[in-house]
Amino acid sequence: MIKRKILFLIFFFLLFLLNQHALGRKVEGYLIDIQRYFLISLNSSSKEVWILRRPTLEEENKRLRKRIKELEQRIVDLEEARQENERLRGLLSFKKPSYINIPAQVIGESADNWRRIVFLDKGKRDGIERDMPVITKEGLVGKVVNVGLRTAEVMLILDPGSRVGALVQRTRDTGIVKGNISSCVLTYLDKYSDLQKGDVIISSGKGGVYPKGLFIGKVSRIEKNLNRLYLEASINPAVDFHHLEEVLCLKKLSP
Amino acid sequence: MSKKTLSLVLLIFIASVQMTLLRQIKFFGVKPDLLLLSVVFFAFLKEKKKEDVFAFGLFAGLIKDGLSGNIWGVNTLAFFLLISFIRHYSQRLYLEHYLGYFFIAFLSSLFIGFFHYLLLYRSSFPCILLLPESIYTGIFAIPYFSLLKRAKRFLCQ
Known part of the structure; x- marks a missing residue:
């Protein structure tokens, strides 16, 4: 029993x-x-699950009902493709000098x-490296924190561990988000x-990870407390993180 | 396929569901913790050997650590302690009624939350998530445990 406890202790020590x-x-x-294949297949089927949940038309004829379902499915697929096309066009129109864009799809969280x-x-x-900034056409998403052979892990700016050097565009004051x-x-x-x-x-471009000028968000609330050394403000992020599907990883061109 | 390999594949599948499908049913920015629920359910199976239950919990914790971006060992240790607690009080705890499902899942989720608080965050702990996550996991436990019980009954037949 004691031997087992010591083994567990050693295991957790090694793990940490x-x-x-x-x-x-x-x-x-x-x-x-390893997880990639599960994630990709489940991610695409997760969209279909919600499509199936949509109410179907109540028709008497079974065949017609089936046909309508098929056509509805096709419309949804086309709409999905159109929206994706639009998003990708928007993404690709984004250009940052001295950076190349690598488009990628979010497959899980x-x-x-x-x-x-x-x-x-x-x-x-695909050329993804650690510490690459990740953006959408709306603004800054986060940075790459870990890279696998065919997958990458991105820490969003909402993560408690995320820190971004920031600049207030109007006043040019600097802070950290x-x-x-x-x-x-x-x-x-x-x-x-x-x-x-x-x-x-x-x-702000300080810190060397994020290039200067990426839109982070807008100030939604200011906490003014004269007893504090610094000012604090809540920010409404520019990116809609609940509907994050396609992103761009910015790869710095070597000078 | 050996039982251990099968449970590993099953755990990876459950983690994948948690990372993809459950994203679609987020509520207050949280999703239910399927891996935790699976571990709790497995810990309550009295006919299972202690070693098997701990192995299952350790696998689940390692997978969760690897796929959540947290430091290695946090979820593994939390699951290990949770299983130890459940097994220790297994004579007094029962997973029988819907209310029981809810409360056990709710308390387990709270325990995991506090564990994260102690080990990781302290001052910057996102307390705002603790209650919604625990309540949502508790509610989700009702259909999930019922489903697992049915699957178990079916497999036993």
Whole structure:
């Protein structure tokens, strides 16, 4: 019994030790790669599940009902393709000098609710690297934190571990945008800054991960507390994270 | 296929469902924790050997750690402790009634939440998620446990 307890202790010690080494990331990368096939098939069928849930027309004739169902399905498919086309066109029109865009599709998200992480269908093989900024045409999504052979893990700016150097576009004051699961908070902003509701927040380019000028969101609430050293504000992110489907990974061109 | 390989494949499938299909039924920004529910259900199977239950919990925890972006070991240790607790009080706890399903799933989810709080976040803990997640997981446990019980009965026949 004691021997078993010691074994468990050693197991958990080694497991936590994994976090200190690159081996942990490697294992994670392999695991996501294994999961990829499940994720892709389930992700596409998840859309179909909701299509099937739509109310069907009540027709008397069974054959016609079936035909209508088929046609409805085709319309939905075409609509889906049209919307995807539109989104991709919008995405591809986005250009950032000295960066190339790698389009990718979101195939899943974090297995627990305490992190805001999504998985992409592109990995090392497609040129994705760690710390690449990820965007949509609406604005900044996050950065790549782990890469598998054919999948990548992206930490969204909503994640509690995310930090983005930010700039208030109107006043040019700098701060840091932190994630808090449901939205973002702008912190370390000058206490006497003339920040106003609706001000646009962009990435400052400091830190070397995110390029300057990526749209993060707009100020929704300002917390003015004179006892604090810095000003804090809530931000409404520009990207709709609930409906994240296609994204662009920005790869820096070597000078 | 051996039983252990089968349960590993099953766990990967459950994790995939959690990461894809359950995204569509998010409520207050949270989705129910299927992996946790599976572990709880398995821990309540009195006819299962202790070793098998712990192995199942450890696999589930490792998969969840690997696919959630958290540091390795958090979910594994949490599942391990949860199983130890359930097995220890298995003579007094019953997974019999819908209310029982709800409360056991609710409390298990709360326990996992507090475990994350202690090990990971402290000051920046997203408390706003704790109750919705636990309640949603509790509600989701009612059909899920019923389904698992039926599947178990079917397999036993």
